[in-house]
Amino acid sequence: MGHSQAEKAQSRERILKEAAGQIREAGLESVSVGTLMRSVNLTHGGFYGHFASRSDLLAQALERALCDGEAASRLATDTWGTPDFAASVRRYLSRKHRDSRRSGCAIAALASDVARADEDSRRVMEAHIDRCADRLAAAMGTPDEGKALFAVSALIGALLVSRVITDPKRSDAVLTAARQQLLALGGAASAGAAQAG
Amino acid sequence: MGHSQAEKAQSRERILKEAAGQIREAGLESVSVGTLMRSVNLTHGGFYGHFASRSDLLAQALERALCDGEAASRLATDTWGTPDFAASVRRYLSRKHRDSRRSGCAIAALASDVARADEDSRRVMEAHIDRCADRLAAAMGTPDEGKALFAVSALIGALLVSRVITDPKRSDAVLTAARQQLLALGGAASAGAAQAG
DNA sequence: TGTACATCAGTGAACGCGCGTTCACTGATGTAC
DNA sequence: TGTACATCAGTGAACGCGCGTTCACTGATGTAC
Numbered sequence: 001m002g003h004s005q006a007e008k009a010q011s012r013e014r015i016l017k018e019a020a021g022q023i024r025e026a027g028l029e030s031v032s033v034g035t036l037m038r039s040v041n042l043t044h045g046g047f048y049g050h051f052a053s054r055s056d057l058l059a060q061a062l063e064r065a066l067c068d069g070e071a072a073s074r075l076a077t078d079t080w081g082t083p084d085f086a087a088s089v090r091r092y093l094s095r096k097h098r099d100s101r102r103s104g105c106a107i108a109a110l111a112s113d114v115a116r117a118d119e120d121s122r123r124v125m126e127a128h129i130d131r132c133a134d135r136l137a138a139a140m141g142t143p144d145e146g147k148a149l150f151a152v153s154a155l156i157g158a159l160l161v162s163r164v165i166t167d168p169k170r171s172d173a174v175l176t177a178a179r180q181q182l183l184a185l186g187g188a189a190s191a192g193a194a195q196a197g
Numbered sequence: 198m199g200h201s202q203a204e205k206a207q208s209r210e211r212i213l214k215e216a217a218g219q220i221r222e223a224g225l226e227s228v229s230v231g232t233l234m235r236s237v238n239l240t241h242g243g244f245y246g247h248f249a250s251r252s253d254l255l256a257q258a259l260e261r262a263l264c265d266g267e268a269a270s271r272l273a274t275d276t277w278g279t280p281d282f283a284a285s286v287r288r289y290l291s292r293k294h295r296d297s298r299r300s301g302c303a304i305a306a307l308a309s310d311v312a313r314a315d316e317d318s319r320r321v322m323e324a325h326i327d328r329c330a331d332r333l334a335a336a337m338g339t340p341d342e343g344k345a346l347f348a349v350s351a352l353i354g355a356l357l358v359s360r361v362i363t364d365p366k367r368s369d370a371v372l373t374a375a376r377q378q379l380l381a382l383g384g385a386a387s388a389g390a391a392q393a394g
Numbered sequence: 395t396g397t398a399c400a401t402c403a404g405t406g407a408a409c410g411c412g413c414g415t416t417c418a419c420t421g422a423t424g425t426a427c
Numbered sequence: 428t429g430t431a432c433a434t435c436a437g438t439g440a441a442c443g444c445g446c447g448t449t450c451a452c453t454g455a456t457g458t459a460c
Contacts, residue, residue, distance in 0.1 A: 202456085231446075
């Protein structure tokens, strides 16, 4: 059993990572200090050597979960060099993303939760939504901020709906339909930009 | 203090109504038997004369909340006689709807929660999503089931995003942008149907 | 219509349980000499 | 390099609290005569 300073940093990291996954899989309220610590092979008492309180951990786990998702989407977007709208949409609305809640987009996973949370949490998620919209606007090649915000909303909504629907075929159909509509929207935007330019 | 049979039915109704509001405002997990009963001026012990368990109540409250939202949207849709796509979109993406979580659409309020809930809950919400899509397809005058499902997804996503965003102006902008895009989609569908017919 | 009584809606004390948090303690780490 | 000691990451018992649920009880309801 290690007690070095380096190992403390690793412990903290393991706790935070586990929490970031857990809140995406089962919601902010699902995290209990005891269970969380047990799932990283530590005891509950040690928790307060890493975080001031459960609520402090939750705030940091939300931030972490949002960054995880953002990092994933950034990788998806950059095929090489420039962002790719079609690739982003296809990856976001893939069956793989739908089925991997634990590592997927935290905005979709926690939108309802955060919509009713305190202003701090909302501001944190807001910042990430804005960044997503910016990246999508760049990928679409349009300065239309509204269109990008709509695309983000539709992506989140479609992923959520596909996760609620129990019948796999119908769930797939939601993803496919949304992909089609959004690619058309992106295409129209690019075409419009091309015409205007 | 009444104890008649009629009053028992009224009590049950008050409990269920309060719970349906509460879960939309603060989530499924926010409901505690004690607090719920106190908020309808009863004591916790009486709860089990009305419901088998907290989880039984939650299931019924979810169903009730979804029906409330559906009833509201049906009223919005029927101006008189036929359903109206533009009116539905405008009402759904209004500031009033965004700001009234307690009485608003339960799909948006609980999408993230239900997406990670047991299959029973998901099936209940799924049925309501399907009904919404059907009604929207009829209003758009298109047999394109996928387009209607996309519209539902986008409505939910945009309402959720507008509820996360803290700055009122930016939140309004999300609603406005989504309204524009969806009305264009509905218009395109109608135009397409008119051309085809 | 008036009386006697069974029913049952609602009360509130009590239960076991898991929660977040605290704290005295243990023993490996890593530093001073 | 070897020894002595302060530090501090992690342990686990203990705390007060609110939870869901049970149950003996109360007293108004509504029925039988």
